[in-house]
Amino acid sequence: MSNLLLFAAGNKIISLLISSFPKILLRGLIVTIPLTAISFGCAMVIATFVAMIQYAKVPIARKICQIYIWIFRGTPLLIQLYVVFFGLPNLGIMIDPFPCAVLVFALNEGAYCAETMRAGLESVPVGQIEAGYCVGMSYFQVMRRIVIPQALKAAFPSLSNSLISMLKDTSLVANITVAEMFMTTQRIVARTYEALALYLELAAIYLIFSTVLTVLQHKGENYLDVVGRRKKKKNAES
Amino acid sequence: MLKVEHLKKSFQDTTVLEDINLNVEKGEVVAVLGPSGSGKTTLLRCMNFLERADSGLLTFDGVQHRLERISKEEIASIRRKTAFVFQSFNLFANRTALGNVIEGPVVTGKMTVHEAKVRGMQLLEKVGLADRADHYPAELSGGQQQRVAIARALATDPEIIYFDEPTSALDPKLKGEVLKVMSDLATEGVTMMVVTHELSFARNAAHRIIYLENGEILEEASAKDFFEHPTNPKVIDFLAGGDEPKELETKETNSLN
Numbered sequence: 001m002s003n004l005l006l007f008a009a010g011n012k013i014i015s016l017l018i019s020s021f022p023k024i025l026l027r028g029l030i031v032t033i034p035l036t037a038i039s040f041g042c043a044m045v046i047a048t049f050v051a052m053i054q055y056a057k058v059p060i061a062r063k064i065c066q067i068y069i070w071i072f073r074g075t076p077l078l079i080q081l082y083v084v085f086f087g088l089p090n091l092g093i094m095i096d097p098f099p100c101a102v103l104v105f106a107l108n109e110g111a112y113c114a115e116t117m118r119a120g121l122e123s124v125p126v127g128q129i130e131a132g133y134c135v136g137m138s139y140f141q142v143m144r145r146i147v148i149p150q151a152l153k154a155a156f157p158s159l160s161n162s163l164i165s166m167l168k169d170t171s172l173v174a175n176i177t178v179a180e181m182f183m184t185t186q187r188i189v190a191r192t193y194e195a196l197a198l199y200l201e202l203a204a205i206y207l208i209f210s211t212v213l214t215v216l217q218h219k220g221e222n223y224l225d226v227v228g229r230r231k232k233k234k235n236a237e238s
Numbered sequence: 239m240l241k242v243e244h245l246k247k248s249f250q251d252t253t254v255l256e257d258i259n260l261n262v263e264k265g266e267v268v269a270v271l272g273p274s275g276s277g278k279t280t281l282l283r284c285m286n287f288l289e290r291a292d293s294g295l296l297t298f299d300g301v302q303h304r305l306e307r308i309s310k311e312e313i314a315s316i317r318r319k320t321a322f323v324f325q326s327f328n329l330f331a332n333r334t335a336l337g338n339v340i341e342g343p344v345v346t347g348k349m350t351v352h353e354a355k356v357r358g359m360q361l362l363e364k365v366g367l368a369d370r371a372d373h374y375p376a377e378l379s380g381g382q383q384q385r386v387a388i389a390r391a392l393a394t395d396p397e398i399i400y401f402d403e404p405t406s407a408l409d410p411k412l413k414g415e416v417l418k419v420m421s422d423l424a425t426e427g428v429t430m431m432v433v434t435h436e437l438s439f440a441r442n443a444a445h446r447i448i449y450l451e452n453g454e455i456l457e458e459a460s461a462k463d464f465f466e467h468p469t470n471p472k473v474i475d476f477l478a479g480g481d482e483p484k485e486l487e488t489k490e491t492n493s494l495n
Contacts, residue, residue, distance in 0.1 A: 137345050
């Protein structure tokens with residue numbers, strides 16, 4: 001008798017998981033993924049500019065960049081979201097939840113990635129830069145053709161890491177009323193009380209997404225030949 | 239073609255180059271010799287503004303430039319007509335051998351990518367590396383890298399090529415292949431200014447020798463006179479010491495005695 005009850009309960013959970021899966025996944029596809037992609041794209045633009053300003057040691061702008069990095073790396077992401085979404089309206093600045101999330105993520109991630117990029121830029125030997133000038137390149141040509149490609153290659157693994165981190169951090173935006181995967185799951189839990197099963201399901205979906213990113217990272221590394229495997233292989237063949 | 243007058247350069251309080259005067263004629267090969275720390279490399283780097291001289295006059299290709307207030311445009315125009323070969327090769331790691339060679343003519347708009355590739359292959363042929371055209375620098379030996387660097391230097395048809403100790407980072411076997419290419423260029427009438435420790439190269443390939451010590455030019459003579467009838471006692475010392483490493487060894491033994 002008790003076995004039968006347990007079986008019925010198990011059945012109920014399984015059908016709940018099956019019915020909730022597409023709902024959660026859909027929010028992932030239409031909110032989490034676009035939010036991550038757009039924010040990370042903006043973060044890369046910010047990071048590149050900030051890193052280049054620091055790399056080139058532009059007098060005043062460099063200080064401003066340092067202060068920006070200091071603030072965004074030194075305060076919690078969740079509080080940054082709260083300040084912008086719940087705080088700024090006090091000054092009459094109202095931003096919709098999704099753009100607000102993009103803004104905060106781009107600024108936060110930009111601060112971290114700027115440091116990664118700077119390290120990448122500084123890893124390119126000075127001799128190659130001098131050689132660039134000597135074949136007649138301008139500063140920007142040296143940067144675009146020689147330094148940045150090598151810097152990106154060096155920074156690629158760390159940047160991929162940041163991207164995966166950020167994907168998971170998007171769950172925080174449930175706090176500022178963005179209906180992404182976490183919020184959707186919370187709502188289903190509130191209705192069904194199946195917290196354990198549903199949150200495990202949510203975790204599994206995040207795991208699927210980050211697995212895809214990890215695979216892409218490896219493909220990207222191979223393409224860029226980050227670790228120089230292809231060169232070694234070629235040498236071995238010849 | 240190249241004329242330097244009263245060039246001065248110091249790093250903080252240390253004077254590295256003191257009132258340097260020299261000239262290089264078209265088609266001439268000038269070797270700059272001297273012990274380590276004499277300022278040879280700094281002098282060469284000042285010619286291409288990798289170091290900025292404190293003062294002096296530089297006449298290049300008939301145009302006179304004041305070194306203490308030379309503009310970015312003047313520097314760019316001089317660099318477009320010169321080339322530099324480094325001790326540590328400094329090939330672009332993200333470009334193949336051919337990619338390195340075509341970079342100069344392409345960025346300066348002298349050639350289309352296609353023209354540059356055709357010319358680039360000819361130059362790689364010339365330095366004996368046509369079969370390595372699609373290899374990355376990391377896949378080449380030091381001697382091969384330096385030969386690619388020489389092909390890269392030739393690609394923009396420079397008026398003069400500066401060589402900064404081009405064989406110092408190479409073992410004796412690889413030195414030979416680089417010196418061979420350089421000797422070929424010398425016979426073809428390419429204008430070269432070469433900072434080197436290779437006395438036999440200087441003797442055989444250079445027309446004129448400039449001897450630098452402690453930031454001053456102590457002797458300037460034709461290669462023949464320099465090696466066969468040296469007048470300055472310091473030059474005689476230097477030549478007696480042979481290669482620089484040997485000279486250093488003698489110094490060390492002396493200090494031990």
